[in-house]
Amino acid sequence: MRRPASETRAAGAPYADLRRGSPALALPFGIVALLALVTVVLPPYERPLWVAVLAAVSLVIVAVVFLLAQRRTERSWLDPVAAYLLFPFAALVHDAAGAGAGGNGSGMAALLLLPILWLAITGTPQQLWVASALAILTFAIPIAVVGAPHYPFGDWRRAVVWASIALVLAPVLQRIVRDLERQTRRARVANERVERLFDDAPHGVALLDLDGRIIRANISMAVLVGLDPPDMVGHKLSAFETPGESRIDDHVSRLVARPGDTFDTECNFRDSGGNDVSVALSSTIVGDRGMGEVVMVNVVDISDRRRYLDRLSHLADHDVLTGLANRRRFETELARHLDRCSRVGATGALLLLDLDNFKQVNDTLGHNAGDELLITIAGLLRRSIRSSDLVARLGGDEFAILLTDGDQGAAQRVAGLVVDRIRDHAATLDGVARRVTASVGAVTFRAASEHAADILALADMTMYDAKEAGRNQIAMLPEGDERGPRTAARLHWQSRIEGALENDRFELHLQPIMNIATGRISSAEVLLRLRDEDELVPPSRFVYIAERVGLMPQVDAWVVDKSLEMLARIRAEHDPEFELEVNLSGLSIGNPEIEQAITTSLTKHGVDPSALILEITETAAVADVAMARDFAARMTDLGCAFALDDFGAGFGSFYYLKHLFFDYVKIDGEFVAHVQESQVDRTIMRSIVGIARDLGKRTVAEFVSEPEILEVCREEGVDFAQGYLIGKPVSYDEFAGEFWPSVAAAVPKD
Structure with a gap:
């Protein structure tokens, strides 16, 4: 099978470097040959006319052979034959012009340059050797056949000269042509490459x-x-x-x-x-x-990158569920407005609102119904303010509205509008959602300046005034009233917290955590409650106050001691490998009191430190990260483990992962509650699991409330599951009765 021309040229080294003869290149050679032929057919005639005719015929044959070679797509034996046939043509023209006796030629011997030059440009060294031999034969054959006086023996000198030209000068010219061809080809290839790089x-x-x-x-x-x-x-x-x-x-x-x-x-x-x-x-x-x-x-x-950065910027400042500003954005805008008030005078107001009976919606109808209600209420709040104002979700069912301008009357009108709209909307719903209302605390910046107090704290206390007064209403802090919030709810909460610490009115509930791989309840999270008369108060009602007034380290120390006492009992009576997760406030991390409480309680109750998992919420503010890192290092050396809760809910996640020691990453419930139906949530879960696995950490999925969610967690490689499907938070006795019924029945209760 015939190979392509490009492969043929590449296979033969000489051909790879030389150009092939083209009609354009052959044209000047043909012109010179024709001019030489014309000169010999003009009188006077030194030789018979048939010699000139034979020369003309040989030139035609040269042309025919050349054209036949051109019809081929690759080099062949025809290519040098046309050049070789120029030697007899040159001999005939030379003879027809009359080579004189005694070696005085007609001057047409110069035509021998035509085939030699042609082969120097298009041929190979071997073909030049053939040309040298043909040049010798051009002179030698007439000498040998005809002889003197027409072809004297002295013509051998011409043969030597032309053979030398073919063997010595022509190869030099051939190398020059070859180098020029290489350089031209390189330049052309380089130029084409640049053109392609530019265009493509x-x-x-x-x-x-x-x-x-x-x-x-x-x-x-x-x-x-x-x-x-x-x-x-x-x-x-x-x-x-x-x-x-x-x-x-x-x-x-x-x-x-x-x-x-x-x-x-x-x-x-x-x-x-x-x-x-x-x-x-x-x-x-x-x-x-x-x-x-x-x-x-x-x-x-960079359109995609710009949209991605805009999206990240939006996520950094907005609540994922409702699209409202988040606490970070709210605090930034609040600080900016306070700075403006310090420069141009106090104006505007802050409204803090909390949804009444919202927890019953989550407990009765599920988190999906609660989320839908929060989204709807967010829309109501957004439509209740001006574009220059700000509405934010601070967390859970707590919202804030920053009115950048207006007096006490304007704040009263907006607060009333919010309460009415939320009540009217809830009235159209079924079930417990009908009982959802809003308690609003409103404080103008002028009133806050008169009390020389933190406006957020004043608004929070005023909001609890509204709750204490029966909920579904507004509590406004009057301007010019030195008494402050009527009931000073937050200050009252401080005394209630102190009393709970003194009188042991806190309670610990346990929420089970399941090892997804084994299906075993291997640990539980300790959740704090406050027993206040007949009400069991969740931590969202009092932890914020405890942090504000500096009581949180004492609360955390109480929780650690009671948790380790409970853990010692569980491991002794029920499960010797059981572990407990204990929440610590971000402000307690690194606090010497907490470290002392942990080491003392571990020794006091004889608990293996590896069974204690200290948990910090990712959205909590760590007071001193460097000190917290040292604290975490010491606790880790002691044998305790750390868990990062609500991972992904804030933008400190990766910072904490880098600077603090953590063994468990708890995926925020926002990305778990709808993971079975949201590809975005599933992708985020997969990413968090991948990051945790690469860092050698284990993952816990919160808000696992349906079997479908648990199945997705299993498929994505989550290690542990926590949520209402696994179990609700219950007291110790209920927990033991549910998960260790046979043992619990044999052990008398306190």
């Missing part, structure tokens, strides 16, 4: 003159604006910028002013469809022999 670059590339006009643009550049590359040539690049912007002109001006530098900028293009495309420009001035100095601009479409 995955990002936009444009060449501009120093005025910013487009000289050339590649396909990717044209695609960005929805045109063909030729349609962009001649226009200024700034013509494709979003109207009203002038960044490109400034960019080019700065570049021209400092030609040795590279400048970067970001701007927006307006495409042919009227859509804006975010791009990043990187430009420099380069020299071109043909065009002089030109500006080369690299253009990268």
